[in-house]
Amino acid sequence: MIPLFIFYSYLVISVGVYGAASNKNIFLLAGQSNMSGRGGVVNLTWDGYIPRQSASNPAILRLAANLTWVTAVEPIHKDIDVLKVCGVGPGMAFANSLLRKAPRIGVVGLVPCAIGGTNISQWARGGELYNQMMRRAAVAVNGGGIIRGLLWYQGESDTLTLEDAKAYKSRLHQFFMDVRNDLHIPHLPLVQVALASVSGNYTNMVREAQLGMKLVNLGTVDAMGLPVQEPERLHLTTPAQVSLGKMLTNAFLRICNSKS
Template sequence: MLPYLLLLILAHAGWVTTADLGNYSLVKNIFILAGQSNISGRGGVINHSLRPGVVNESWDGVIPRECESNPSILRLSGGLKWVEAHEPLHKDIDVNNTCGIGPGMPFANTVLKKDPSIGVIGLVPCAVGGTSITEWAPGGFLYRSMIKRTKAATRGGGKIRALLWFQGESDTKTLEDAKMYKVRLERFFNHVRHDLGMPNLTVIQVGIATALGPYMELVREAQREINIGNLKYVDAKGLQIGPDYTHLTTAAQIQLGQMLADAFLRPN
């Protein structure tokens, strides 16, 4: 009896959460976050480097209200445990980069605000900055890791509700990659659905707003032309870009998260 009471006291104090105890049945709605840096999150990341080619970054630690933690929002950690979600969501996934604010928390908070009955949301961070679509090819490390993490997330019976995908900036570098993007991305989406046993899994794709090469419009055109069912498209173009001309600002990430939530909640 005493250990049980102690556990209740610790949980109430915030030192232990039910998710940490391995209760996977808490999570009712699972969302996969995958792609590259703009979904991993670079909002609030500051580059302190004084010369080109030198990277010395830190996150400013500012968490806007739209990105605050919520007991009804959990994240699957790098160790495959459910913990209460907080920024930066990808800190133990995108480990070779400095992570900041992304769209995941504003997405989840907006969904809960607009549909309070939806139940506990579980976010599965999988994104890695700077990755190309070929690095997400079925059978590769990133792909296998995403599928493994997603299957682990469903152990308690939670339902995979959508894949949130934001990637493509790295595929603007060469004409060949830009031309092949549509075929490669459709193949990726189809394999994800097959390997998760969900042929109609909702995919919410973000149209890129920046590029690492000269072929952004070719990649954007390919994204708009993806021909699979139950695909929703959210365009990031026009959102505020940071001083590095590559990453969305914190304010833009909040706006994007809200746009993703609206797309998810919008009937097909």
């Protein structure tokens, strides 16, 4: 495990277990359906099961669609990805895992922004999805706290055509750079997920782009091999989302250790 004093020194936080709401450690969650969360969703119905690793916690808040902070409860994208049925995603498991590994960090503020079925081109700077994410990020910071990282899981939609797959790496790189520039955090920790499922004919090309991305303070989690739901074999199961959340935590902490 990463020495906790290193993580604390990076966060520059000395609050108690829950801390003050104004000292939130803010994480943006963006991408498409597997970040939004489809764990437990079968035949357009969520089974309602929330594992203990994704349970609510007084130290975990969520920026709701109406731009107010509320206690985070799965599905945390339910009022964001409104055209789809949302279930369990990786965000709550990430936050709970982070609090277990570093229990003195204070409040974790999750800012859900993911929208199912979206292409990387739809997240380009100036587009609706990008602008909405930036608006929510600005509100989150104004409410007190610091943006600590971006969790990104997207790419299934870009495996369907050769054109999109070829352009994926450059588009993703530009997206990451634009986010850092517009947030004025040049070394913002980024944790991306390499695709877990074979979506289109060019899945391997997109995965190669993800796994080959090299940026300072970028961590890449390879989700291939995590269980996916039958029969569509596209979305992660609830247990897989829990595992992914823990993997995201470990990747983020490795970045923090490297920064220190």
